[in-house]
Amino acid sequence: MHIRQAALDLVLAAAAGYVGTKAMEPVSMKLYDMESAADREREDAVRPGPPYRIAAEQLSRRAGLDLSDEQLDRLSLAFHYGLAIQWAPLYPLLRRTTGWSAPTAGLATGAAMSIVADELITPAFGFSAANLDYPLSTHLRGFIAHLVFGLAVAGTVEAGWALGSWRTSTAN
Numbered sequence: 001m002h003i004r005q006a007a008l009d010l011v012l013a014a015a016a017g018y019v020g021t022k023a024m025e026p027v028s029m030k031l032y033d034m035e036s037a038a039d040r041e042r043e044d045a046v047r048p049g050p051p052y053r054i055a056a057e058q059l060s061r062r063a064g065l066d067l068s069d070e071q072l073d074r075l076s077l078a079f080h081y082g083l084a085i086q087w088a089p090l091y092p093l094l095r096r097t098t099g100w101s102a103p104t105a106g107l108a109t110g111a112a113m114s115i116v117a118d119e120l121i122t123p124a125f126g127f128s129a130a131n132l133d134y135p136l137s138t139h140l141r142g143f144i145a146h147l148v149f150g151l152a153v154a155g156t157v158e159a160g161w162a163l164g165s166w167r168t169s170t171a172n
Contacts, residue, residue: 008164009092009157016156017088020110021081023152028145039135046134051118051127052080058126084149087113091153102154110150114143 032040048054056075060067067075090112094105119139122128131139 008160009096010089012157012160013088013092013153014085015160016091016153017085018081019156020088020149020152021084024145024149027148028141031141031144035135035137035141039137042135043138046129048129050076050080051122052076052083054127055079055125083117084113087117088153088157091150091157095157102158103151106150106152106154107147108150109153110146110148111143113149114146118142118146 035043053072053076056067056072056079060072060075088109091105091109094100094108095102098105100108119131119142123131
């Protein structure tokens with residue numbers, strides 16, 4: 001892969017990560033609203049707060065920073081969108097190296113983010129309660145929302161490639 005092509009993919013992926021996050025948020029909220037009251041109560045009882053806020057609080061404390069609530073809010077959003085922007089380059093990498101279709105690579109990107117970031121890293125670092133503390137519907141909602149993330153990333157990158165003719169012959 002050429003350096004220019006890789007750089008353009010990273011720029012597109014950064015935009016796509018933002019778009020993907022914006023796409024998944026309302027889906028996640030709608031799915032939450034559709035859950036049973038018992039599942040929502042169980043989740044709310046064990047959830048210590050938004051994982052990106054907990055990450056911001058813990059990491060700033062470990063760095064010896066005493067941040068105001070407003071600063072923590074900004075850092076939380078930076079973590080929230082930053083993770084998505086950092087994860088989104090998986091999509092063009094998959095498209096350029098596997099021959100997978102756009103939907104397949106998008107779904108794989110979203111599924112990988114759900115499994116690795118939400119199901120493994122977040123609880124391992126104490127940014128959420130343990131996985132088994134949450135009802136199954138919480139995990140399913142997160143997985144579905146991340147599939148939407150991946151598809152939105154795919155759509156954004158594919159649109160960028162189409163507009164800029166940046167796609168190589170190895171991408172389908």
